[in-house]
Amino acid sequence: MTAAKSRSFSTRLSLNILLVVSILFIVALAVVAVSSHILMSQEAHKSASNILDANIAKVEQTLNSVEVNVKNASWMVENQTVTDDFCYDVTRNLVEKNPFIVGSTIAFDSSYRADHKFFSPYSYRDEATGAIIQKRLGEEGVASFDSEWYRVPMETGQPHWSEPYFDEGGGEVMMSTYSFPLKDARGRVYAVVTADIALTWIDSLMKSIHPYNNTHAVLVSRQGHYLMKGNSKVDLSKQTVRTTAEFVKDARVSDIADSMLAGKRGSMRYNNRGQVAFTVYGPLSNGWSMGITCQYRDVLERTSKMHMVLILVGLFGLMVMFIICYRTIRHLTQPLTEFAVSALNMAKGNFSAHLPEIKSQDEMLRLHDSFEYMQKSINTYISELRATTTANERMESELNIARKIQLGMLPTNFPQSKRVKLHALLNPAKEVGGDLYDFQMKEDSLYFAVGDVSGKGVPAALVMAITRAACRFFAGMGLTMDKVAYQLNNSVADGNDANMFATLFLARIDLKTYKMSFCNAGHNPIIVIPPDGAPYFYKAIPNLAVGLFADFSYQLETLDLQPGTKLLVYTDGVSEAETSSKELFGDDRLLAVASTPEFQQMEPKEMVEHVYSSIRHFAGNNEQNDDVTILAITL
Amino acid sequence: MEVTINQEANKTLVVLNGRIDTTNADKFQQDIAPLLQGEKPDIEIDCSGMEYTSSQGLRIFLMLQKSVMARQGQLVLMHIKPQVKEVFDITGFSNIIKII
Numbered sequence: 067m068t069a070a071k072s073r074s075f076s077t078r079l080s081l082n083i084l085l086v087v088s089i090l091f092i093v094a095l096a097v098v099a100v101s102s103h104i105l106m107s108q109e110a111h112k113s114a115s116n117i118l119d120a121n122i123a124k125v126e127q128t129l130n131s132v133e134v135n136v137k138n139a140s141w142m143v144e145n146q147t148v149t150d151d152f153c154y155d156v157t158r159n160l161v162e163k164n165p166f167i168v169g170s171t172i173a174f175d176s177s178y179r180a181d182h183k184f185f186s187p188y189s190y191r192d193e194a195t196g197a198i199i200q201k202r203l204g205e206e207g208v209a210s211f212d213s214e215w216y217r218v219p220m221e222t223g224q225p226h227w228s229e230p231y232f233d234e235g236g237g238e239v240m241m242s243t244y245s246f247p248l249k250d251a252r253g254r255v256y257a258v259v260t261a262d263i264a265l266t267w268i269d270s271l272m273k274s275i276h277p278y279n280n281t282h283a284v285l286v287s288r289q290g291h292y293l294m295k296g297n298s299k300v301d302l303s304k305q306t307v308r309t310t311a312e313f314v315k316d317a318r319v320s321d322i323a324d325s326m327l328a329g330k331r332g333s334m335r336y337n338n339r340g341q342v343a344f345t346v347y348g349p350l351s352n353g354w355s356m357g358i359t360c361q362y363r364d365v366l367e368r369t370s371k372m373h374m375v376l377i378l379v380g381l382f383g384l385m386v387m388f389i390i391c392y393r394t395i396r397h398l399t400q401p402l403t404e405f406a407v408s409a410l411n412m413a414k415g416n417f418s419a420h421l422p423e424i425k426s427q428d429e430m431l432r433l434h435d436s437f438e439y440m441q442k443s444i445n446t447y448i449s450e451l452r453a454t455t456t457a458n459e460r461m462e463s464e465l466n467i468a469r470k471i472q473l474g475m476l477p478t479n480f481p482q483s484k485r486v487k488l489h490a491l492l493n494p495a496k497e498v499g500g501d502l503y504d505f506q507m508k509e510d511s512l513y514f515a516v517g518d519v520s521g522k523g524v525p526a527a528l529v530m531a532i533t534r535a536a537c538r539f540f541a542g543m544g545l546t547m548d549k550v551a552y553q554l555n556n557s558v559a560d561g562n563d564a565n566m567f568a569t570l571f572l573a574r575i576d577l578k579t580y581k582m583s584f585c586n587a588g589h590n591p592i593i594v595i596p597p598d599g600a601p602y603f604y605k606a607i608p609n610l611a612v613g614l615f616a617d618f619s620y621q622l623e624t625l626d627l628q629p630g631t632k633l634l635v636y637t638d639g640v641s642e643a644e645t646s647s648k649e650l651f652g653d654d655r656l657l658a659v660a661s662t663p664e665f666q667q668m669e670p671k672e673m674v675e676h677v678y679s680s681i682r683h684f685a686g687n688n689e690q691n692d693d694v695t696i697l698a699i700t701l
Numbered sequence: 702m703e704v705t706i707n708q709e710a711n712k713t714l715v716v717l718n719g720r721i722d723t724t725n726a727d728k729f730q731q732d733i734a735p736l737l738q739g740e741k742p743d744i745e746i747d748c749s750g751m752e753y754t755s756s757q758g759l760r761i762f763l764m765l766q767k768s769v770m771a772r773q774g775q776l777v778l779m780h781i782k783p784q785v786k787e788v789f790d791i792t793g794f795s796n797i798i799k800i801i
Contacts, residue, residue, distance in 0.1 A: 520756035522723065565764045569756075569792055588792035610793030614763055618796075638756070648720065650753070691723060692755070 500526025558613035597630030721758030
């Protein structure tokens with residue numbers, strides 16, 4: 067059974083539904099994933115941007131406090147002749163006041179002092195003891211006065227934050243120096259007030275920025291030097307953003323470096339060795355720039371977890387849906403299985419097979435009703451068919467009985483004496499027919515008749531029976547053949563509203579004289595085969611077929627025969643045997659059959675059979691459409 | 702089998718074509734039904750196109766002849782083909798139906 071191999075209807079339908087829902091689920095999931103990625107990315111950018119602003123503000127606040135302190139100190143010494151001690155006090159005060167300031171100096175140019183030497187009183191906090199120590203720079207050499215912190219503000223006349231430098235031999239930390247220029251009455255810069263700040267707090271500040279794992283925050287100077295030392299793995303003190311960009315080898319990272327150095331604000335997405343990352347960056351008021359770099363992988367980590375949960379919930383939902391679908395469909399289609407059994411039972415012939423009960427008002431009910439209707443129709447049809455078949459069988463059996471009766475009327479005790487031999491064949495086109503033959507030996511005479519009632523079937527058979535009976539009756543009365551025809555005509559014509567008629571050949575052969583007296587009542591001409599001559603049609607006086615008009619006078623004829631003469635009497639079923647193309651057998655072919663030398667040697671039985679097989683051979687596949695009677699006599 | 706009936710003044714002209722056999726004898730009888738009505742009919746049947754008639758056909762001719770005689774009319778078959786004429790001759794129908 068294929069049912070066992072193939073999946074059930076409910077399984078297939080459930081799988082189809084599952085497939086469709088799964089596709090929808092996947093599409094929905096994809097939409098959620100994409101949109102949440104976009105959303106999360108946007109959020110990450112925004113949040114990184116906010117963090118950037120907050121931290122820029124923090125750094126600026128600190129730097130600002132340094133700048134304000136330095137500016138305030140500057141007012142105290144500007145355009146005044148100050149003593150060395152006062153300078154020391156001012157710088158000490160700066161270091162004391164601001165914990166970020168680790169050292170401060172006021173560096174005068176050589177013109178300021180009478181001895182034309184650089185002069186720079188310096189105060190700094192000793193990291194180990196916390197004590198503030200004073201020291202005079204400049205006397206030990208001029209190197210310090212070539213430094214950036216001195217040179218740039220002296221040249222530009224503007225306050226300046228120096229590039230970071232490593233305080234070797236000092237605090238061993240990254241440092242930067244803020245320098246504020248002092249101008250004389252003519253506007254010439256003659257000294258700078260400085261504050262050195264350690265950048266270690268920037269290191270820790272940058273490390274504190276981690277909205278996501280693997281977030282890196284950097285603060286770079288105007289020239290791109292890192293303002294923090296970096297972690298143990300990477301020493302940033304020798305690097306700049308440019309060297310970093312070259313290391314990453316992504317043009318966009320170079321763009322970021324350029325933008326940061328140009329003091330721009332922005333954000334950029336790039337690919338760092340397979341990891342997609344983005345950097346937000348912005349300038350500080352002193353020209354420094356801060357950047358925060360986040361990995362998308364970290365940003366999206368949370369959404370990925372959410373997606374996993376979503377997928378698990380979805381899979382569970384799909385499983386539950388499949389089970390529910392399967393059970394529901396199975397329940398709904400259960401009647402189909404039962405219908406299949408019913409249909410199989412019906413196919414096996416049980417037309418009253420039990421049908422499943424349907425309580426729902428749906429297609430199943432319609433199927434049930436259709437099935438029921440079909441059962442009723444088939445049962446009705448079968449009972450009608452039975453009735454019809456019974457009626458037909460009865461009619462057929464009655465017709466068969468009628469055929470037996472009719473054929474039984476025909477004598478079969480064919481004379482086979484030396485004086486006369488006779489044989490006849492009658493083959494109705496239907497069960498019963500209108501042809502007839504009869505013969506009788508009486509004293510020294512042979513009486514015989516061949517007839518054909520118009521039409522075929524039962525009506526013809528009834529007339530045939532009457533005709534045959536009447537024929538015997540009148541012949542038995544010793545009437546001549548013309549008188550027999552006359553009497554027959556009158557009895558058939560009387561009340562013949564159906565206009566039935568019969569052609570008849572009635573004859574009596576006196577076997578002593580070989581004289582044949584006969585009457586041809588509208589019948590086909592007979593064939594006479596003389597023993598020493600060619601066969602010929604004997605064209606008798608055309609009388610009238612019997613049954614047409616009462617009181618018609620039939621004429622008697624006589625013909626002298628001789629021993630050895632053969633006679634062939636037949637009905638129009640022979641001469642008018644047809645092929646399927648309506649070609650008639652015809653008199654010429656019939657005469658040709660009778661003219662063969664073999665035919666001349668035949669006994670009556672063979673003659674009859676030969677003629678019959680000739681016409682059947684001629685007709686081919688065409689059914690016999692008229693009653694056929696052949697009667698042959700040999701004297 | 703085709704039957705064409707034309708009424709011309711007092712004369713009815715009928716043209717027969719084809720064969721009359723078992724299969725269409727009933728139709729032939731229906732086709733000539735109009736000829737069985739009217740007083741003193743004068744019917745001419747052109748049989749030049751009639752190929753063959755079975756005994757059923759003859760029966761219908763007989764019925765027509767009887768009907769015409771009962772109404773004191775006349776029936777004539779014309780241009781009948783020799784092989785068909787032979788059937789009329791053999792059965793004696795030539796004696797009761799006028800054939801010219």
